[in-house]
Amino acid sequence: MTESQPPSGGTPSSPQRSAQRPSAVLPVEVAELAVSIGLVPDAGAGRVEVTGISLDSRTVQPGDLYLALPGERVHGASFAAAAIAAGAAAVVTDEEGAQLLAAVPPVPVLVVENPRSVAGGLAQRIYRHSPVELFGLTGTNGKTTTSYLIRSLLAALGRGSGLIGTIETLAGDTAVPATLTTPEATDVHALIALMAEKSLDAVVMEVSSHALAFGRVDGLVFDVAGFTNLTQDHLDLHGTMEAYAATKSRLFSKAHSRTAVVTVDDAWGRWIADAAEVPVLTLQTEPAEAGPADWRVESAVPQGLGWQIELRADAAQGEDRSFRFRTSLPGRFNIANAALAVLMVFASGVPAEQLQRALDEQDPLSIDVPGRMQLIGREPVAVVDFAHNPDALQRAMDAVRPNRPGRLITVFGATGQRDQGKRPIMGALAARGSDVVIVTDDDPHDEDASQIREQVLAGALEAVATDAPDTLLETVAPRAAAIERAVAMAGRADTILIAGRGHEHWQEVRGVNLALDDRQELREALLRHGFTPEPVPGIES
CATH class of the missing domain: 3.40.1390.10 (MurE/MurF, N-terminal domain)
Structure with missing residues (x-):
């Protein structure tokens, strides 16, 4: 690590504040x-x-x-x-x-x-920031989408909010330049003080396991903490799933939250809920699950690409309470994300009638989230998603699996210098879940890109040899060429899934950042091959 000497200027009595800090701080x-x-x-x-x-x-x-x-x-x-x-x-x-x-x-x-x-x-x-309501989200998948849904729902209730997330940091509608994906504790407190200074009512923050492990949310107590799910990821840091879950559970201690909503669709969610030191509302969204829960998704009916959802309280609570709402986001996992967003806002103290009225009148859960199941084209269906671990990849493929006579063409790779154990697992899942798999590069970082591709391909080849003999496998690099190849072989009835990088604008290769946006590459490839992409949504940064 090296640092360059910063420029000097100003005096302690007249500090020059950065864009990430409040303009006035009492000494x-x-x-x-x-x-x-x-x-x-x-x-x-x-x-x-x-x-x-x-x-x-x-x-x-x-x-x-x-x-x-x-x-x-x-x-x-x-x-x-x-x-x-x-x-x-x-x-x-x-x-x-x-x-x-x-x-x-x-x-x-x-x-x-x-x-x-x-x-x-x-x-x-x-910074001693004045009170703003804090929503914190942790889990392996779904944090980003749920955070955007919460902000949209708060806006429908007439409440301004800020965002500290993996895609961007926002103070209301104003983007705040960020130097780190997960800010350090010093920057997190400055950002929240900045948002309080701008008279925002709430801040929604994604809380990664890295943020919890390295103390980046120390000194913060979230009014409502939420848990999405836990699947294999970041084992290069945590070593085991048990250690990973234990790190996530820190968010639900009295030191970090006042109340919580925990999705209990698997054993990890139930463990998180049982270990929590604060009051918890449990949420069950998978119909196959039979365990107890305070709230459960009673029904989810497909509506366009999205869902019409009914969320109902358990009768044991002594009241017949439910919420009905829709989301335009595809995939069963977005049922869980939408339900979690609704319950977290409800848990913050919003009256049920007021919340239902906002859901009915403004449809706040029908939004685009950058790089999260983002629709780029309709014929063929072309989707970019951040899926970069086994569970997320499986869910993404399930979500876009063609419901018409067409093939699923999946393009993905694996990140360098990260959990190597998931590479062949993802290769095998892709081969079993797709008709065509194009293995390419993600962010190799300082690792040999061809070696990463080989490890992913090994899992895919094993799956083809055992139980997916009809799957076509290709290896194409660089990534832009792989996206081009997918579009070149696609027909209008096919579906193209570009997985792994989502919203990211840069690809890191041996210390060099190369401009690469999967959404832009996919749009341009669709145009070159005579297809019509969707208009660029305004939410993109």
Whole structure:
């Protein structure tokens, strides 16, 4: 890791705020912050005040508290001089960092055993954002779609909201430039303070297992936390499914939520619900499941590409309560996403009658979500989806399986330097679920792309040899050529699924970001081959 020295400018009394921070922050004394993390204030701290916090010297603003964290290769304290030159008023670090600070211009230094563990709490005390309602979503699949559905439903209720998600960060309708897919705790608190400053009523946030594992939501208590599902993914970080589930369950502790809605369509959901430390509404959306649940999807009738849904409370609750609504999103998994969105808004305290009226009058769950089952063409049906793990790929194929005489052509790859165990699994699933499989590249990162393709193809070949003999397999790279190949072989009755990258605009290959948007490539290929793509939806960024 290397950092470049940021430009200096401004003074602690007139800080130049970034687009990710509120415009005004009341100063906090370093001595007060020291006490908050269990330290006795050093006399040298005097009345030094801070008005922001950063753990990257390149983003330090005048008046910041700089968190100098140990890194994989370089300690953050090595960049403390640059941070102080940029206006940092004080530093938090560990014993190793304190040694490195000996030759740095003198500012107050707070020394703790694990500075990352105090980042969220310090950020919360510095930004002290006024109350906004917080919705947090975790799970393997469905977080992004459900977050968009919640925001749309809140808008139908006349409530402005912000979004902190994997696709984009929004303060109302205004995009906020993001430096990380999952912001650090320091940035999360700044963003929420920014949204509170803009008088938004709520913030909806996707909470990944990485965010929970690395303390990126420390200091936040979500008013309503939601759980979608748990399937194989991120085992390169967690090792086992049990450890993965345990990390997810942290969101449902008293430290991170006040109430929760948990989808219990599998054993992992029931485990999450049982382990929760806060009141939970359980949601069952799969008709095959027979276990108890507070709410269940009573019916889901296909309507166009989407569904007409009835969600009903369990009679044991002593009241006959239900919600009826529709969504335009295809796939049974979007029944679960829509139902979870409705219940999370209901759990936030919205009266049932008001919620049903918004569902009836404004149809807020019929929206487009960038790169999530996004329809690019109708003849042939052409869909781009973010499915990048076995369960999501299977669900995506099931959702778009042609209901007319036509073939399913699936194009996908696997991400480099991630859970390698899922590669042959996904290859086998694709071969069993598709008529044509084109294996290509996803984001290889620093791994050999051809090796990744071979591992995916190995699983596909095994499936073809055992139980999918009629499936046609091809390997085509680069990815744009694979999309072109899929469209070239498609007829109007066929369906094309481009899976894995969804909304992403860049493909990383050995440290180089190459411009690549599956949606754009698919649209252009459809046009070249005489097909008519759908108009570009306004929600795309």
